[in-house]
Amino acid sequence: MNRILCILCACLLLAAPSFAASEAAQENETVVTVVKAPEQTHAERPPCFPDPAADYIPLPEGENLALGKPVISGAHTDVYVDKNVNDGKTDTYWESKGFPAEITFDLQGTYPVSTVAVCLNPSSIWEPRIQEIAVLFSLDGESFTEAAPAEKYQFDAATGNRIRIDFDTVEAAFVRLVFTLNSSSRTGGAQAAEICVY
Ligand SMILES: [Ca+2]
Numbered sequence: 001m002n003r004i005l006c007i008l009c010a011c012l013l014l015a016a017p018s019f020a021a022s023e024a025a026q027e028n029e030t031v032v033t034v035v036k037a038p039e040q041t042h043a044e045r046p047p048c049f050p051d052p053a054a055d056y057i058p059l060p061e062g063e064n065l066a067l068g069k070p071v072i073s074g075a076h077t078d079v080y081v082d083k084n085v086n087d088g089k090t091d092t093y094w095e096s097k098g099f100p101a102e103i104t105f106d107l108q109g110t111y112p113v114s115t116v117a118v119c120l121n122p123s124s125i126w127e128p129r130i131q132e133i134a135v136l137f138s139l140d141g142e143s144f145t146e147a148a149p150a151e152k153y154q155f156d157a158a159t160g161n162r163i164r165i166d167f168d169t170v171e172a173a174f175v176r177l178v179f180t181l182n183s184s185s186r187t188g189g190a191q192a193a194e195i196c197v198y
Contacts (some may be wrong), residue, residue, distance in 0.1 A: 003188070005076075006126065007113070010111065013166065016157050018158070024172075031095040037086075039176050040122075040140060043165035045139040048050065051162065054156060055159055055160075056122070056159055056160030057117075057160055057162050057163060057164055057195070058164075059117050059157050059162070059164065059196060059198075060115050060117075060164075060198040062196065062198055063195040063198070064198065065105075065107050065111050065113065065198065066086045066105045066133070066177075066195055066196055067069045067086055067088055067109070067176065068086060068087070068088070069086060069105050069106055069108055070105070070106040071083060071085060071103060071104065071105050071106070071148065071167070072103070072104045072106070073085075073094065073096065073101070073102060073103040073104070074096065074097070074101060075096065075097035075098070076094060076095060076096060076097055076189075077095040077187070077188075077189050078095070079096050080093055080094055080095035080191075081094065082094045082103060082121065084110055084193070085103065085192050085193070085194060085195050086105065086115075086194065086195060086196075088194070089193070089194070090119055090120070090122060090193040090194055092122070092193065093191055093192060093193040094190075094191070094192050094193075095187060095189050095190065095191045096115055096179065096189035096190040096191075097189050098183065098189055099179065099180055099182075099188075099189065099190070100178055100179065100180050101103070101178070101179040101180075101189055101190040102176055102177070102179075102194065103176070103177050103179075103190075103192075104124065104141075104174055104175070104176040104177075105174065105175045105176075105195070105197060106141065106173070106174055107172065107173055107174065107175065107197065108173075109173065110139065110171055110172065111171070111172060112169050112172075113137060113147075113169065113172040113175060113197055113198065114166060114167060114168065114169040114198065115164055115165065115166050115167075115197075115198040116135050116148070116164070116165045116195065116196070116197055116198075117124040117162060117163065117165070117194075117195070117198070118133060118153070118155075118162065118163050118164075118165070118177070118192050118194075118195055119160070119161065119162040119192065119193050119194040119195075119196070120155050120161040120162070120191060121161060122160050122162070123157065123161075124157040125133050125159055126157060127157075127184070128154065128156040128157070128184045129155050129182060129184040130153065130154055130155070130156060130181065130182075130183040131152070131153055131155065131163075131179055131181060131182045131183070131190060131191070132150050132151065132152045132153070132179065132180045133150065133153060133163075133165065133177055133178070133179055133180075134146065134148060134149055134150035134151075134178045134180070135147045135148040135165055135175065135176070135177055135178075136174035136175070136176040136177075136178065137170045137174065137175050137176070138172065138173065138174040138175075139171065139172070139173050139174070140173070140174075141173070141174045144174070144176055145170075147167045147168075147170050148165045148166075148167040148174075150178070150180055151165075152181065153165070161193075163170060175197050177192075177195060180189070
């Protein structure tokens with residue numbers, strides 16, 4: 001009888017550590033929750049972050065009449081050709097070779113026009129600068145009339161690196177911008193990533 005009791009006690013003593021280890025493992029078990037990320041198709045900004053575009057100079061609503069239309073200019077710098085100026089992308093730009101720099105849009109039709117917007121790349125890498133710009137319009141592409149006289153406009157990434165020129169509505173088939181100054185020390189010509197006509 002004593003022998004049986006001894007064997008039973010020995011079995012209990014051997015089993016005790018494994019029971020203790022099992023309880024410790026349960027206490028230390030890491031709970032992993034798998035969360036499926038939502039499908040993301042574009043850059044998203046959490047609501048707690050300020051909207052960088054909140055202070056951008058607003059563009060008019062409606063069709064940009066210059067987008068993709070034939071454009072004519074003089075000499076350009078390097079690869080920065082005039083067709084970059086109305087391709088709908090602010091990361092491509094036109095840069096003239098010297099001043100004055102004319103760039104003319106054929107709207108391929110006659111439209112009431114009252115605003116021209118000139119945009120640079122909105123990135124702050126493009127430091128603030130002033131460009132002097134006049135706007136002219138024409139019905140035949142040969143005789144042009146001034147819609148907005150030459151004025152200096154401040155480009156600043158804080159306001160979207162864009163400016164807008166508003167004037168009394170004219171009927172226009174062609175719109176021409178004449179640049180006469182760019183204060184940036186990095187270029188000797190006019191620069192525009194997009195020119196929009198409304
Ligand atoms: Ca562009």
